Amino acid sequence: MVYVIGVGLTQVGNHWDKSLRHLAVEAALAALEDASIEDVDYIVVANALSGVINAQENLASYVATHLGMAGTPAVKVEAAGASGGAAILLAKSLVVSGTAEKVLVVGVEKMTDYTSLEDSTSALSTFIDSEYEAFPGGTLESMHAMMMRAYMKKYGVPKEEFSHLPLLMHENASTTPHAQLRFKLKPQSYESSPVIAEPVTMLDLAPISDGAAAVVLSKDVGKESSVKIVSSGQATDTISIYRRNDLTQLPSVRAAFKRALKASQDFKPDFYVIHDYSSVMGYVEVEELGLAERGKASLLFSSGDARRDGSTPINPEGGLKARGNPVGATGVYQMAEAFLQITERAEGWQVPGAKNGLVLSVGGLGANSVVHLVRGV
Amino acid sequence: MWAYWQSVPAHWRELPARYRLEGGRCKDCGHKTLPEERVCPVCGSKNIERVALPRRGKVINYSVIWNAPRGYEYYTPYVVALIELEDGTRVFSQLTDVHPEEVKEGMEVEMVIRKTRVSGESGLIAYSYKFRPVLG
Numbered sequence: 001m002v003y004v005i006g007v008g009l010t011q012v013g014n015h016w017d018k019s020l021r022h023l024a025v026e027a028a029l030a031a032l033e034d035a036s037i038e039d040v041d042y043i044v045v046a047n048a049l050s051g052v053i054n055a056q057e058n059l060a061s062y063v064a065t066h067l068g069m070a071g072t073p074a075v076k077v078e079a080a081g082a083s084g085g086a087a088i089l090l091a092k093s094l095v096v097s098g099t100a101e102k103v104l105v106v107g108v109e110k111m112t113d114y115t116s117l118e119d120s121t122s123a124l125s126t127f128i129d130s131e132y133e134a135f136p137g138g139t140l141e142s143m144h145a146m147m148m149r150a151y152m153k154k155y156g157v158p159k160e161e162f163s164h165l166p167l168l169m170h171e172n173a174s175t176t177p178h179a180q181l182r183f184k185l186k187p188q189s190y191e192s193s194p195v196i197a198e199p200v201t202m203l204d205l206a207p208i209s210d211g212a213a214a215v216v217l218s219k220d221v222g223k224e225s226s227v228k229i230v231s232s233g234q235a236t237d238t239i240s241i242y243r244r245n246d247l248t249q250l251p252s253v254r255a256a257f258k259r260a261l262k263a264s265q266d267f268k269p270d271f272y273v274i275h276d277y278s279s280v281m282g283y284v285e286v287e288e289l290g291l292a293e294r295g296k297a298s299l300l301f302s303s304g305d306a307r308r309d310g311s312t313p314i315n316p317e318g319g320l321k322a323r324g325n326p327v328g329a330t331g332v333y334q335m336a337e338a339f340l341q342i343t344e345r346a347e348g349w350q351v352p353g354a355k356n357g358l359v360l361s362v363g364g365l366g367a368n369s370v371v372h373l374v375r376g377v
Numbered sequence: 378m379w380a381y382w383q384s385v386p387a388h389w390r391e392l393p394a395r396y397r398l399e400g401g402r403c404k405d406c407g408h409k410t411l412p413e414e415r416v417c418p419v420c421g422s423k424n425i426e427r428v429a430l431p432r433r434g435k436v437i438n439y440s441v442i443w444n445a446p447r448g449y450e451y452y453t454p455y456v457v458a459l460i461e462l463e464d465g466t467r468v469f470s471q472l473t474d475v476h477p478e479e480v481k482e483g484m485e486v487e488m489v490i491r492k493t494r495v496s497g498e499s500g501l502i503a504y505s506y507k508f509r510p511v512l513g
Contacts, residue, residue, distance in 0.1 A: 116447075118445060118447040121444055121447070132411070134446070135503075136457065136471045137446075137471045141442075141444065146439070153482075196443060198442075199440075241469070242459050242467045242468060243410075
């Protein structure tokens with residue numbers, strides 16, 4: 001068995017006064033303190049863009065060094081937006097295999113050292129095929145745009161139907177202390193949102209974020225509260241969308257979910273943490289998870305069912321859209337937040353009676369997906 | 378502007394695809410790809426030959442980019458598209474010689490060679506395929 005026994009996270013936002021090391025150390029120390037331990041056998045760092053944005057690789061040793069833990073084995077995991085989910089999966093495997101008893105997973109991303117939108121767009125374009133998608137001028141956002149266009153066409157969904165996800169995410173984030181965008185949106189602001197890659201507008205997309213989150217995994221329950229990682233699943237898809245048959249589906253999400261369920265078929269989540277990098281991606285994800293019929297995801301968000309007090313709570317913290325998206329760290333935030341939900345420490349953003357959670361992390365446009373099923377003990 | 382963009386070999390080795398639209402064809406199942414792959418993504422065969430792909434096709438999906446990455450600001454707003462070539466092969470390309478509002482799904486397009494990325498005043502000027510509406 002593998003348990004999460006402590007978590008730590010920083011505010012998500014624009015940390016002009018903090019570097020990669022400040023963020024990573026702040027989250028890691030908080031997680032170690034939360035778990036009431038001082039040492040671990042392994043460190044797994046999750047990050048997606050430090051080589052591009054911060055001119056810093058060798059990140060595992062970098063984090064260990066600044067934590068005063070040089071000597072501890074460490075490795076970095078990169079899988080674009082799924083880096084955090086994949087890092088937790090690897091850390092779990094280290095525990096299951098007997099390689100380590102306690103593993104510290106630190107997710108960190110420092111995006112705002114690129115201060116212009118052109119440069120952060122270039123950085124995110126490293127998640128698509130460099131030679132055959134980014135070179136001709138494609139961007140990650142333009143891939144989401146094509147997914148949205150395909151979805152609108154196939155199901156006859158008008159553009160304004162995509163507003164329901166950002167509206168709910170902002171409402172949720174408005175009471176989440178560590179969220180980046182803690183304000184509610186007016187429906188009319190969605191309509192007037194600037195175009196990024198037509199038909200995708202700014203309010204369809206997650207913001208640019210800095211942040212770090214850490215979780216401690218252990219083979220034994222912790223001194224305080226613990227959450228069990230019941231089972232996990234992962235799957236990839238083609239990095240390029242032009243190699244896919246149907247842009248309205250995310251087969252890797254479906255496959256990762258199925259693999260996670262295989263080990264625990266009776267698992268019934270009472271809240272869901274999804275990877276809403278764009279509103280259309282969030283819609284397709286809930287359809288792949290079986291929470292909505294194909295083409296009908298907007299109803300889940302507009303009906304109130306996806307609210308914290310609804311029948312199917314989704315992203316109670318505000319999701320990538322409004323909690324923010326420190327890319328490589330996001331999956332670790334998601335796990336830390338699920339832990340805080342289940343241990344009833346999500347003050348202001350608590351889902352009543354949350355005991356079983358599903359956490360989905362996705363890299364690129366569904367190029368890599370990881371699902372973790374977690375339960376209180 | 379990344380040092381990688383200044384790499385002549387990084388561009389040069391992709392020229393068969395970028396200048397001549399040469400891809401791969403699986404001799405076992407007939408599936409074609411751009412670029413050429415060692416392994417057929419459909420049937421797994423390693424029996425691949427290089428072929429010239431048709432230079433005409435139609436737009437099956439597209440996006441107008443208003444928020445360009447560094448190095449592409451000059452073209453903004455520009456259109457990127459998913460194109461199905463006459464033989465069914467799919468490629469991703471920038472469109473050229475067209476106003477964004479004129480682009481439609483199903484639009485017939487043909488390949489041309491255009492300047493694609495300029496890396497500074499003294500850097501590499503990379504040309505490659507783009508697609509434009511079929512003339513006439």
